[in-house]
Amino acid sequence: MIYFSFSWDDGAVEDLKLMDLSLKYSIPGIFFIPATNPERGVMINEDIKRISVNNFEIGAHTYSHSYLTNVPLQKANEELFAGKMYIEQLLGKEVPHFCFPGGKFNSDLVNISKQYFKSARTADTCSIGHKNSYLIKPTFHFYNRGKKSLIFNGLKNSFRIFHLSLKNISCSDYFELIRKIIADLSSSSCTSYIMIWGHSWEIEKFMLWNKLDNLFQEISGKYPGNILSYSDFVKSQTKQNGN
Numbered sequence: 001m002i003y004f005s006f007s008w009d010d011g012a013v014e015d016l017k018l019m020d021l022s023l024k025y026s027i028p029g030i031f032f033i034p035a036t037n038p039e040r041g042v043m044i045n046e047d048i049k050r051i052s053v054n055n056f057e058i059g060a061h062t063y064s065h066s067y068l069t070n071v072p073l074q075k076a077n078e079e080l081f082a083g084k085m086y087i088e089q090l091l092g093k094e095v096p097h098f099c100f101p102g103g104k105f106n107s108d109l110v111n112i113s114k115q116y117f118k119s120a121r122t123a124d125t126c127s128i129g130h131k132n133s134y135l136i137k138p139t140f141h142f143y144n145r146g147k148k149s150l151i152f153n154g155l156k157n158s159f160r161i162f163h164l165s166l167k168n169i170s171c172s173d174y175f176e177l178i179r180k181i182i183a184d185l186s187s188s189s190c191t192s193y194i195m196i197w198g199h200s201w202e203i204e205k206f207m208l209w210n211k212l213d214n215l216f217q218e219i220s221g222k223y224p225g226n227i228l229s230y231s232d233f234v235k236s237q238t239k240q241n242g243n
């Protein structure tokens with residue numbers, strides 16, 4: 001059995017395009033959005049509300065897209081709290097999920113974030129199924145990192161990904177290799193939980209919309225009942241770990 005979930009970071013204006021493409025294939029997802037970002041623009045409040053109204057989840061991503069390992073813990077705490085408050089006040093509902101900007105975290109930051117959130121996503125890749133149900137580690141970055149990155153990160157985080165990357169290394173490119181790994185995992189007797197993450201601005205910058213359209217089409221066509229909302233994905237990890 002194979003399950004999928006999708007998460008998108010940074011709240012750039014191209015998130016609206018990502019929302020439209022997700023709606024086209026009825027694919028749920030979460031958008032992790034800071035209030036401001038020194039590196040690029042963030043959507044206006046009305047657009048964030050529009051994404052939420054279309055049944056996508058919105059998660060916190062600090063207040064100002066702060067790389068939390070670079071700031072004092074007191075400042076990190078403020079960033080975590082203010083980022084959560086910003087989205088909660090905008091949408092009028094609880095925001096239980098968080099994602100570390102730049103994937104930067106350490107054990108102190110994990111502990112502080114637990115005061116405010118039920119899960120925190122990282123940017124480590126090549127994890128499938130999670131030993132730690134609070135930290136959600138993604139499987140594939142939807143961005144051309146190159147085929148070798150799947151082998152190296154697989155070696156670090158999942159022997160199955162490592163093995164399948166090597167086995168299928170003759171695929172034409174990174175995206176093709178991901179599709180082949182997914183096909184192999186789906187035919188295995190083990191259950192796999194695949195978290196795909198990325199940034200709409202990156203998809204725009206590197207012209208990856210067609211590739212994402214193809215992936216959405218394939219996953220929604222072959223595994224229509226196996227695409228989980230982010231909250232359900234997090235719950236499935238908790239169950240899997242028996243907590």
Ligand SMILES: [Zn+2]
Binds near residue numbers: 101102
């Ligand atoms: Zn980010």
